[in-house]
Amino acid sequence: MNFRLCLLATTALVSVSTAALAADPGEYEPTIPEAPLMEAPPVASRIDLIFEIGVGGNVSPEYEGSDKYSVSPSPIVGFGYLRIPGLFDIGSTGPEEGGLSIGPAFEYTGERNADDFDALDGLNDVDATYEVGISVGYEWEFAEIYGEARYAFGGAEGVVGELGANAIYRPTPQLVLKAGPFATLASEDYTETYFGVTAAESANTGFRLDAYDPKGGFKSVGVSGSARYEFRQDWFLNADASYSKLVGDAADSPIVKAGDENQFTFGLGVSKRFTLDLF
Structure with missing residues (x-):
């Protein structure tokens, strides 16, 4: 007692x-x-949202098809899990890997000012393009497959997508390495904006660039690799690199012929994961 x-x-x-x-x-x-x-007894807290944000730098072609490169800041935005009570659960709350994953997909392409590039002098400017869509993937212990479909609006409109597969290696619980092939696709409207040349634009270039009306389809194929290291709890160092080759109507564009169909990228950044109890 x-x-x-x-x-x-x-x-x-x-x-x-x-x-x-x-x-x-x-x-x-x-x-x-x-x-x-x-x-x-106290009510146990529930995880309702897991997301990740960060910032980094990216080395990439000045525009798609360019043979010159520039360094630019790049945001890191990731989605892990969302729970709406009584409606649905998307993603995973645990550290375990594997299985089906579904989440949002985002992409951003900065504006293309023709006056900034000698190879594009005479073409129309293209405003910044925003892309929003969905990402679906399936992961096993040592491999994964994924696909994205996004709707583009702003400077260019249309539908773009990506398909790929990766081999996965985890030498330690904190380090994840991935590498594998990928392919990108784009609809006709999108391809026309970035790779097409109208008759008026061709005349503005002094016919240096021929008029060209591309169709949609596969835009590029390549390989990519990434490394992700959790150096503190919920803090990550991210590195990625890729090589792609423009194909199809995109590769046949006069814009690409004046530049390079081989494209390289490299990125490095730091991000933090947040876990919230909303409901």
């Missing part, structure tokens, strides 16, 4: 004894101490 119960019992016993001495025996009614109230 704990100290509180002992104290209550002693108090009750004194009260009963006092009442028994002062009152008539026929009127005696013992006082029964109340049991202490038990506190309700």
Whole structure:
């Protein structure tokens, strides 16, 4: 019996004894101490949202098809899990790998000012393009496959996508290495914006670039690799590199002929994962 119960019992016993001495025996009614109230256990918190944000630098062609490169800041945005009570759960809350994953997909292409590049002088400018869509993947212990479909709007409109597969190697619990082939696709509207040349634009270039009307389809094929290291809990160092070759109507564009169909990228950044209880 704990100290509180002992104290209550002693108090009750004194009260009963006092009442028994002062009152008539026929009127005696013992006082029964109340049991202490038990506190309700705390409600366990639920994970409703897991996401990741960060910043890095990216070395990439000045525009698709360019043979010159530049360094630019690059945001890192990742999605891990979303729970809407009573509706759905998307993603995974645990550290275990594997299985089906579904999440949002984003991409951003900065504006292309023709006056900034000698090879594009005479062409129309292209505003920044935003892409929003869905990503689906399936992961095994040592491999994964994935696909993305995104709708583009802004400077270019249309549908773009990516298909790929990776081999996965985890030398330590904190380090994940991936590498594998990929292919990108784009609809006709999107391809026309970045690889097409109208008759008026061709004239503006002094016919240096021929008029060209590309169709949609496969845009590039290549290989990519990435390394991800968790140097502190929920803090990550991310590195990635890729080589791609423009194909199809994109590769036949006068814009690419004046540049290079071989494209390289390299990125390095730091990101942090956040876990929230929203509901």
